Amino acid sequence: MTQKPEPGRNGFTLIELVVIILILSIVAAVAVPQFGEVYRGVKLSGAAKKMVNDLRYAQNLAASSQQCHRAAFTGTAAYEVRDMGGACPAAGVGTLVPDPLTRSGMAVDLTRPEFSGVLITLPTGFAGDYVEFDSLGRPYDSGGLLAAAKSVVLTAGSENRTITVQPQTGRVGSN
Numbered sequence: 526m527t528q529k530p531e532p533g534r535n536g537f538t539l540i541e542l543v544v545i546i547l548i549l550s551i552v553a554a555v556a557v558p559q560f561g562e563v564y565r566g567v568k569l570s571g572a573a574k575k576m577v578n579d580l581r582y583a584q585n586l587a588a589s590s591q592q593c594h595r596a597a598f599t600g601t602a603a604y605e606v607r608d609m610g611g612a613c614p615a616a617g618v619g620t621l622v623p624d625p626l627t628r629s630g631m632a633v634d635l636t637r638p639e640f641s642g643v644l645i646t647l648p649t650g651f652a653g654d655y656v657e658f659d660s661l662g663r664p665y666d667s668g669g670l671l672a673a674a675k676s677v678v679l680t681a682g683s684e685n686r687t688i689t690v691q692p693q694t695g696r697v698g699s700n
Contacts, residue, residue: 565642565681572635572643573679573686573699579606579633580656580690580697586622587658593665595619597655598677601644602635613659614669646678656690664695 580596583606587594593609606622609615621630635643647654653667656675664671671692679686688699 566684568640569643569679569681569684569686572640572681573688575633575640576604576677576679576688577697577699579604579631580688582606582625582631583622584658584662584664584695584697587660588662591660593657593659594622595655595657598645598647599632599654601646602640603633604645605630605632609657613657613663613665614667615657643679643681646680648676648678651675651677658695662695663693664690 583594583596586592586606586608590608593611593613593615595607595609595615596604597607598604607619608622609617609619621632623629624631635641635645651666655666656671657665659665664675666675671690673692675690677688679688686699688697690697
């Protein structure tokens with residue numbers, strides 16, 4: 526046999542509701558700042574993957590066209606991929622290569638909403654503000670053929686991702 530609730534006891538008391546709201550407020554106050562940090566990490570990872578892929582794209586274009594291609598870092602939040610023509614190291618500004626996705630010139634702006642807050646840093650020892658790839662996929666900077674690995678650091682808040690181009694092979698990777 527089921528018991529019927531006492532008359533007048535079918536809900537929650539005001540004290541119970543206030544305690545629940547207080548607990549939910551505390552959980553929200555702790556969790557909300559963490560969402561911002563996670564979102565910043567997602568933007569940083571996306572920007573790092575894009576840069577690695579764009580550097581590999583420049584390297585592949587250089588090998589397939591037998592022309593020097595350059596990834597030039599044009600500011601703290603931008604870079605572009607250019608066909609320099611001829612052999613590396615190349616002089617001049619070259620022409621923007623088409624982005625395979627948009628078919629417009631490949632000038633990447635990290636201030637776009639999906640990457641906002643991500644900054645580019647060229648570490649000390651990076652000769653010039655670019656890396657070029659020759660017809661064999663070998664990397665160059667303004668000092669000539671790379672003799673040591675070169676890195677570009679992407680930063681968002683307190684997190685970093687390092688994009689590294691290896692000498693001789695031009696292997697591009699990130700941590």
